[in-house]
Amino acid sequence: DGGITQSPKYLFRKEGQNVTLSCEQNLNHDAMYWYRQDPGQGLRLIYYSQIVNDFQKGDIAEGYSVSREKKESFPLTVTSAQKNPTAFYLCASTGYTGNTIYFGEGSWLTVV
Amino acid sequence: AQSVTQLGSHVSVSEGALVLLRCNHSSSVPPYLFWYVQYPNQGLQLLLKYTTGATLVKGINGFEAEFKKSETSFHLTKPSAHMSDAAEYFCAVSGSNFGNEKLTFGTGTRLTIIP
Numbered sequence: 772d773g774g775i776t777q778s779p780k781y782l783f784r785k786e787g788q789n790v791t792l793s794c795e796q797n798l799n800h801d802a803m804y805w806y807r808q809d810p811g812q813g814l815r816l817i818y819y820s821q822i823v824n825d826f827q828k829g830d831i832a833e834g835y836s837v838s839r840e841k842k843e844s845f846p847l848t849v850t851s852a853q854k855n856p857t858a859f860y861l862c863a864s865t866g867y868t869g870n871t872i873y874f875g876e877g878s879w880l881t882v883v
Numbered sequence: 884a885q886s887v888t889q890l891g892s893h894v895s896v897s898e899g900a901l902v903l904l905r906c907n908h909s910s911s912v913p914p915y916l917f918w919y920v921q922y923p924n925q926g927l928q929l930l931l932k933y934t935t936g937a938t939l940v941k942g943i944n945g946f947e948a949e950f951k952k953s954e955t956s957f958h959l960t961k962p963s964a965h966m967s968d969a970a971e972y973f974c975a976v977s978g979s980n981f982g983n984e985k986l987t988f989g990t991g992t993r994l995t996i997i998p
Contacts, residue, residue, distance in 0.1 A: 813990035874926035
């Protein structure tokens with residue numbers, strides 16, 4: 772079945788470490804997104820990519836990095852520079868034929 | 884810049900009662916509007932969307948929403964609440980009908996159903 776796969780579902784990070792969240796889609800979508808979700812704050816856009824080898828900062832990009840080497844993959848690295856990384860992270864994608872954005876199941880990151 | 888305001892971070896209704904979740908937007912271009920639902924520890928699922936045409940939009944699970952241009956509103960309704968409707972609901976706006984336009988989300992409304 773087509774969809775978006777995020778892994779891992781739960782991740783614990785020690786302070787000072789970088790961690791990478793995986794996002795893979797088999798929907799043949801061009802655009803991919805990373806959102807961060809905190810209680811009571813809705814979803815905030817971290818980075819997005821409209822095409823392979825290109826990406827743009829969203830509203831809260833500081834402390835994060837991404838790459839888009841393949842159409843199917845858009846990994847997010849949470850660096851040690853991100854001061855408050857504990858959150859629920861959602862990956863999403865969409866194609867040009869319609870503007871429905873599809874979401875993965877999310878990844879919980881906790882700093883310990 | 885576009886923005887979305889959801890009135891009420893928590894809404895409680897009795898099972899069988901009307902569900903009304905409020906959303907207002909500000910967009911400098913004709914908006915494309917969406918409602919998403921999120922169940923605990925899961926991603927978001929599209930309930931319905933308005934792009935062009937009929938202003939009353941029907942979605943999944945018996946939900947519908949009406950785009951009212953003069954009021955800049957896109958409220959979500961369901962005539963009779965079911966226990967399975969308990970979830971968090973997000974309104975979102977996009978300035979384009981093309982797939983790569985990023986969405987701006989509201990802060991969400993948590994819906995509780997009272998047995």
